[in-house]
Structures are given as C-alpha cells and as structure tokens.
Amino acid sequence: MGFLRGPGARRVLLAAGVALAAAPAAHAVCTGPPELTARLRANPSTDNAIQLGTWFAGHKQFECAADTFRAALKADPGSAQLNYLEALALVGAKQPVAAMPALQESIRLQPEALKPHLLLADLYGESGQFEEADAQWKQALAIDPHSEIALEALSKSLYARKDYAGVIRILQRAPRTETLALRLAKALDLLDHFDEANDVLLEALKVTPDSLPLASAEAVILIKKRNYLEAFKLAKYTLDHHPGSREAELGYLRVQVMTQHFSEARPSGLNYADPRPLAQKLLAQTPHDPEVLFLNGVEDHEVGDYAAAKAHLEEAVALNPDVSYSHFHLGTTLVALHEWKGAKDNLEKSIALGNLDPKAHYELAMALHGLGENDQADQEIQKYLNAKRAEDASTRAARDSAHGDINMGNGDLKGAIADYRSATEVLPENAAYKYKLALALHKAGDTDGERAALEDAVKLNPGLAPAQKELGYLLSRSGDTAGSIEHFRLAVKAAPSWTEAWINLAAVLGETGQFAEARTAVATALRLDPTNPQARELSAQLARDPAAQQANP
Numbered sequence: 001m002g003f004l005r006g007p008g009a010r011r012v013l014l015a016a017g018v019a020l021a022a023a024p025a026a027h028a029v030c031t032g033p034p035e036l037t038a039r040l041r042a043n044p045s046t047d048n049a050i051q052l053g054t055w056f057a058g059h060k061q062f063e064c065a066a067d068t069f070r071a072a073l074k075a076d077p078g079s080a081q082l083n084y085l086e087a088l089a090l091v092g093a094k095q096p097v098a099a100m101p102a103l104q105e106s107i108r109l110q111p112e113a114l115k116p117h118l119l120l121a122d123l124y125g126e127s128g129q130f131e132e133a134d135a136q137w138k139q140a141l142a143i144d145p146h147s148e149i150a151l152e153a154l155s156k157s158l159y160a161r162k163d164y165a166g167v168i169r170i171l172q173r174a175p176r177t178e179t180l181a182l183r184l185a186k187a188l189d190l191l192d193h194f195d196e197a198n199d200v201l202l203e204a205l206k207v208t209p210d211s212l213p214l215a216s217a218e219a220v221i222l223i224k225k226r227n228y229l230e231a232f233k234l235a236k237y238t239l240d241h242h243p244g245s246r247e248a249e250l251g252y253l254r255v256q257v258m259t260q261h262f263s264e265a266r267p268s269g270l271n272y273a274d275p276r277p278l279a280q281k282l283l284a285q286t287p288h289d290p291e292v293l294f295l296n297g298v299e300d301h302e303v304g305d306y307a308a309a310k311a312h313l314e315e316a317v318a319l320n321p322d323v324s325y326s327h328f329h330l331g332t333t334l335v336a337l338h339e340w341k342g343a344k345d346n347l348e349k350s351i352a353l354g355n356l357d358p359k360a361h362y363e364l365a366m367a368l369h370g371l372g373e374n375d376q377a378d379q380e381i382q383k384y385l386n387a388k389r390a391e392d393a394s395t396r397a398a399r400d401s402a403h404g405d406i407n408m409g410n411g412d413l414k415g416a417i418a419d420y421r422s423a424t425e426v427l428p429e430n431a432a433y434k435y436k437l438a439l440a441l442h443k444a445g446d447t448d449g450e451r452a453a454l455e456d457a458v459k460l461n462p463g464l465a466p467a468q469k470e471l472g473y474l475l476s477r478s479g480d481t482a483g484s485i486e487h488f489r490l491a492v493k494a495a496p497s498w499t500e501a502w503i504n505l506a507a508v509l510g511e512t513g514q515f516a517e518a519r520t521a522v523a524t525a526l527r528l529d530p531t532n533p534q535a536r537e538l539s540a541q542l543a544r545d546p547a548a549q550q551a552n553p
Contacts, residue, residue, distance in 0.1 A: 037052065121150070125153070155174075164191050165498065198218070205218065293319070317346070331343045331360075331364070431467065434453050472487035481508055491505075506538055
C-alpha cells in the first residue's frame with residue numbers, strides 16, 4: 001500500500017472530468033457518438049481525438065479512451081496533453097503501471113505542467129516507490145508552491161518517516177488549511193516547539209474558526225504549555241458553539257479530565273436537554289468506546305466510586321491495552337481498593353509503556369508496600385522523588401526558554417541569551433535548549449560560545465539535524481573541513497530529505513577533492529529538489545571543473 005492511498009490521483013482524475021464512481025466496463029467494441037466518430041474519421045486531428053476520447057472516459061469506457069488517445073499519438077507523438085490523457089484513461093481502467101510511461105513522456109515534453117507530476121507522484125506512492133514519489137511532489141511544488149495536493153502528500157510521507165524537521169520546512173509557509181495546519185502543529189509538538197505549534201493552530205483557527213479538530217489540537221497544546229484555564233475556556237467555547245456535537249462534547253470532557261475540572265463534568269447545568277452528566281451521556285451513546293470508558297473511569301475514581309472506576313477502566317484496558325494512562329488510572333484505582341497485585345501489574349505496565357508521570361512510581365510504591373515488598377517500594381519512592389525534581393526542573397526550564405523566545409522576537413539578544421542559558425543550566429541534558437542558545441549566540445557574534453553550545457547539543461542528541469548542520473557550517477568557516485564533513489554527514493543521516501544539508505555536504509566534499517562523493521551528494525539533493533538553483537549550480541561546477549573530471553574518467 002502506498003503512503004497516499006488514492007487522493008492525489010483521484011483529485012487529478014476528477015479535475016479532468018474522469019469519473020471513478022464505478023469500475024470500468026469490460027473492453028468491448030468502442031462505439032462513440034456518431035457525430036464525434038465521423039468528425040474524427042474525416043479529420044483525424046489531435047483536438048478531435050481528445051473530444052472523442054474524453055467522451056469515452058466520461059462514460060467510463062476507459063480502455064476505449066486510452067485506445068483513442070494512443071492512436072492519436074501516432075500522428076502527434078510530441079503532444080504532452082495526449083500522453084497525459086492516455087495515462088488518465090489507463091488509471092481509470094485500473095492499469096496504473098501502464099500509465100506511468102505515458103506520464104513520464106508527458107513530463108519530458110512539458111515539464112512545467114503540474115497535473116502530470118501530481119498523478120505520477122501518486123502512482124509511485126501506490127507502488128511503494130516513495131523516493132520517486134517524493135521527487136515528483138517536490139517538482140510539483142516547484143511549479144506551484146501552494147499546491148495543497150502536493151503539500152499534503154509530501155508532508156504525509158515525511159511525517160510517516162518521522163522526518164518532522166522536513167515536515168516543518170515544507171509547511172512553514174503553506175496555507176493554513178485544517179489538514180496542513182494539524183500536521184505542521186503535530187510535527188512542532190513532537191519536537192517540543194509548543195509555542196510555534198500554538199501559533200500555527202491559532203492562525204488556522206482564524207481561517208476555519210468552526211474546526212473541531214483544530215480546536216481540539218489547540219486545547220492539547222495549551223495543556224502542554226500548562227495553560228489549563230485557557231484550554232478549558234477553549235473547550236467550553238467550542239462546546240457552546242457546536243451544540244449536540246459528539247466530537248465537541250468528547251473534547252470538552254477530555255479537557256476537563258486533563259485539567260482536573262471534575263466539578264464541571266459532574267453537574268448537569270450545561271444547558272443540555274439530557275440532564276445526566278456529560279460523561280454518562282457519552283457512555284450511554286457509545287458504551288464500548290475505550291476513550292469514553294477511560295474518561296468515565298477517571299471521573300468515577302475522582303468522586304470515590306472505585307468499583308465503577310474499576311469496571312470502566314478494566315474494559316478500556318481490555319479494548320486498548322497499549323495506552324499507558326489507562327493502566328495508570330486502573331492501577332491507582334486498585335491501590336484505593338487494596339487490590340495490590342493487580343495494582344502492581346498495571347502500574348508497571350504503565351511505566352513500561354512510557355508513562356513519565358512521577359505519580360506512577362509513588363502509586364507503585366504503595367502497591368509494593370501492600371504486597372510486603374518494602375525494599376522495592378523504597379526504590380520506587382526514590383524514583384518518584386527524582387522524577388518529581390526533574391519535572392519541576394523541566395517546568396522551570398520551559399518557562400525560561402519561552403521567555404527567551406519572546407526576547408528573541410523583540411530583538412533583546414542579551415535577555416534571550418540569559419534566558420536560554422538559564423534553561424540549559426536548569427536542564428543541562430536538553431539538546432533543544434542548547435541549540436536555541438547557540439542560535440542566539442550566533443546572532444550576537446559569539447562564535448566560540450555558539451560552537452560550544454552546538455557541540456553540547458549534538459553530543460546530547462546526535463539526531464538533532466539542524467544543530468549538526470550549523471556545527472558543520474561553523475567548522476567549515478574555521479577551516480576544519482574534516483569536522484565539517486563529519487557533521488554534515490550526521491545532518492543528512494538524521495534528516496535524509498533535507499536538500500540544504502546535502503548541498504552543504506557536497507560543497508565541502510568538492511572543496512576537499514572528494515569529487516565522487518560530492519557528485520553523489522549533489523545528485524541526492526537534485527533528486528530531492530530537481531529545481532533547486534544552488535544544487536544545479538554546484539552540479540554544473542562539478543561538471544566543468546577539470547580536476548573533478550579527472551577524478552571521474
């Protein structure tokens with residue numbers, strides 16, 4: 001299965017007037033309208049062939065359409081349009097592999113046409129040729145940087161490969177449609193850029209103020225920023241403006257649980273026709289929805305109804321056993337019921353699934369004490385205390401970093417450097433804060449400080465591609481070409497779709513006479529972005545350079 005199952009090709013086909021609602025008819029005798037058939041027979045021109053072929057396609061006789069366009073190509077082989085229409089017909093006839101050569105020829109004849117790139121990219125994706133698909137999406141974006149089809153598909157491909165930096169690069173200036181904004185915000189979120197994710201979602205909400213997915217994502221970001229009140233207000237506003245919407249109701253209840261607004265979840269004074277509490281209302285509507293069961297279980301625990309909480313949470317875990325917080329809340333409920341063995345098992349499972357909440361260790365210690373395993377319980381208490389200190393430090397560092405972002409935006413470099421330095425001192429193992437400090441020091445002209453911060457950042461996180469690239473650039477300027485090449489290599493390893501990093505690597509390799517590798521690197525850059533002017537110029541320089549040619553007999 002391809003990473004984009006059909007929407008690209010489907011949109012292109014629909015735009016061309018080709019229906020896909022039903023399977024193509026079996027290939028029989030091709031009988032078109034007498035007027036169009038006679039006109040083509042009397043004057044076998046490209047225009048007349050297009051009219052008849054389009055009629056066949058519009059009536060789902062795709063193979064007849066393909067035959068008509070193919071016959072016309074014998075007389076007009078240089079027609080990019082006929083090649084494209086033949087490919088469209090073949091896709092309609094469920095022959096995508098046969099359509100590819102016609103699309104490739106159409107692109108060769110008219111490389112600036114957008115739709116052939118879109119359709120070929122989708123077909124490549126369907127066949128699992130993801131690198132070739134990405135190259136076509138990028139060529140499409142070079143023709144139309146605002147093509148939503150290409151932006152959606154390429155960003156989805158990069159996101160699936162966890163190239164979140166790549167997603168951010170191509171979507172930073174993209175239209176703030178719901179789909180693109182959500183993907184960009186998620187990529188920013190995963191790289192802990194909560195402020196930037198917040199800005200993206202707010203911009204998108206201005207364009208689509210009634211979007212429930214955008215409002216839900218914004219509420220989650222606000223919670224991660226610890227702005228609980230605003231998250232709650234947004235969820236309530238969304239609910240009030242979408243009366244009766246299950247998605248809005250579920251989003252509101254979700255935020256209530258995440259922000260501990262249980263007093264708002266239990267009363268019935270929410271202006272609903274049904275007077276029952278919102279959680280119970282949703283459970284009655286979807287009694288086996290694991291998230292609704294989880295939310296009800298958490299609320300039951302909060303008001304002390306541990307038996308109900310246990311029942312709801314056990315079913316939630318049975319339906320979706322890989323959610324850490326379901327195991328956590330079931331474990332805490334079993335602690336309250338003194339069911340120590342079940343509590344221990346669920347709390348250990350929650351931690352194994354990645355739950356970083358210090359409370360998980362505290363509750364596990366309670367279960368272990370209940371089982372008489374006191375030495376292990378003491379170890380968990382120590383883990384709790386360590387994790388709590390780390391959580392407090394993380395909160396303080398995040399606050400300092402956010403203040404540094406504000407100072408950077410206001411042009412206060414001195415203040416920004418002080419804030420970022422404070423964040424790195426509070427949380428010295430955080431590579432992202434080191435990188436932010438390096439960028440501020442770069443703007444301030446402190447090269448030595450910048451280098452030290454970048455070296456710390458890549459030591460902490462070798463996969464932080466932007467820091468690797470910046471360090472590579474800094475080293476190349478200081479004459480350390482070997483070090484520069486090493487860090488550029490690490491940058492492209494961490495972000496293999498980053499065209500700029502490949503160009504930087506190719507340039508330094510060329511400067512040091514490593515021409516074969518330089519050509520490979522620049523070829524990769526051109527495959528990723530065939531119209532990139534820097535890559536094309538560097539490729540041309542390598543082709544002209546006598547020394548490079550001697551190294552490539």
